[in-house]
Amino acid sequence: MKILVNGALDAVFLATVRDEGGCDASILLNYRRSERRALASKTLRGFRVIDDIKAELERKCPRTVSCSDILTAAARDATILAGGPFWEVPFGRKDGRITIAAEAERVPQGRENVTALIDYFKHLGLDVLDLVALSGAHTIGRAACHSFNDRLYNFNRTRKPDPNLKPPFLNLLRRQCKKDMDLVFLDATTPKMFDTAYFKNLQKKLGLLTTDQALQSDERTSSFVDLMGNQPFLFESQFSASMVKLGNVGVLVRKNEGEIRVNCNFINRRRK
Numbered sequence: 001m002k003i004l005v006n007g008a009l010d011a012v013f014l015a016t017v018r019d020e021g022g023c024d025a026s027i028l029l030n031y032r033r034s035e036r037r038a039l040a041s042k043t044l045r046g047f048r049v050i051d052d053i054k055a056e057l058e059r060k061c062p063r064t065v066s067c068s069d070i071l072t073a074a075a076r077d078a079t080i081l082a083g084g085p086f087w088e089v090p091f092g093r094k095d096g097r098i099t100i101a102a103e104a105e106r107v108p109q110g111r112e113n114v115t116a117l118i119d120y121f122k123h124l125g126l127d128v129l130d131l132v133a134l135s136g137a138h139t140i141g142r143a144a145c146h147s148f149n150d151r152l153y154n155f156n157r158t159r160k161p162d163p164n165l166k167p168p169f170l171n172l173l174r175r176q177c178k179k180d181m182d183l184v185f186l187d188a189t190t191p192k193m194f195d196t197a198y199f200k201n202l203q204k205k206l207g208l209l210t211t212d213q214a215l216q217s218d219e220r221t222s223s224f225v226d227l228m229g230n231q232p233f234l235f236e237s238q239f240s241a242s243m244v245k246l247g248n249v250g251v252l253v254r255k256n257e258g259e260i261r262v263n264c265n266f267i268n269r270r271r272k
């Protein structure tokens, strides 16, 4: 279940941010050149759990619940299991029939500046407050060292570490990152609890990704970081509201749009 907590939240983000498809479970399609096989998706996990849920649903009520609804509900329920808030998930999404690897590569990778993040969220119909609240999902889960190892050795091609990293944290990360695919907790203090520690860590310069720490130093986002760090109720209610928004980006709901996949890994065969 732990894998699902991280995997589902991360997958719902990726599944949601496709340029045209939106929240249509295209990330679950398992073909050559699919988003799931893109480099940016390499460390995504939790697919087995989604497959198991789908198989059970197909046994009980065939062709009724889409993979995108499963993914969205799983992200919500996984958040609750980690101690986070509840939010209503509106159902009735359909699954997309298109997946393009290049679209997964457009999702922010952790080295962008705040302007790029704001622009990216804006193109999804999300604002700066959504950006900060949703980044709070990094209160759980891990990142592979390749996502941030420039900060340890060669920040902005200076051949020096990120000056924002305090020596004890820098040394800890260097010790934890022997290989590119080694994993490090995104929330350095309470990595398995859905809480406000992620934001408090940013205030103490303990953010892991460049993008995480940048939210604290940029004047467009820093006051929201402080607010969320100091007011757990505010973080929880804004996170819920922003997740509903994220889960509604570009959904397929109309009669002739998309389909209810029988197997989340593959589009349905057309009936002749």
Ligand code: HEM
Residues within 6 Å of the ligand: 005, 006, 007, 009, 010, 013, 043, 044, 045, 108, 109, 110, 111, 117, 131, 134, 135, 137, 138, 140, 141, 142, 143, 144, 145, 147, 209, 211
């Ligand atoms: C603000 C833009 C974001 C950036 C730049 C970003 C970047 C990243 C990166 C680089 C990782 C590590 C991936 C890896 O190495 O395996 C990661 C992990 C994660 N992200 Fe984000 N992310 C963003 C927004 C979000 C949002 C909106 C959510 C959910 C609502 C989310 C949930 C997660 C979770 C749960 C993990 C941990 C995954 C695991 O442990 O397997 N992220 N993110």
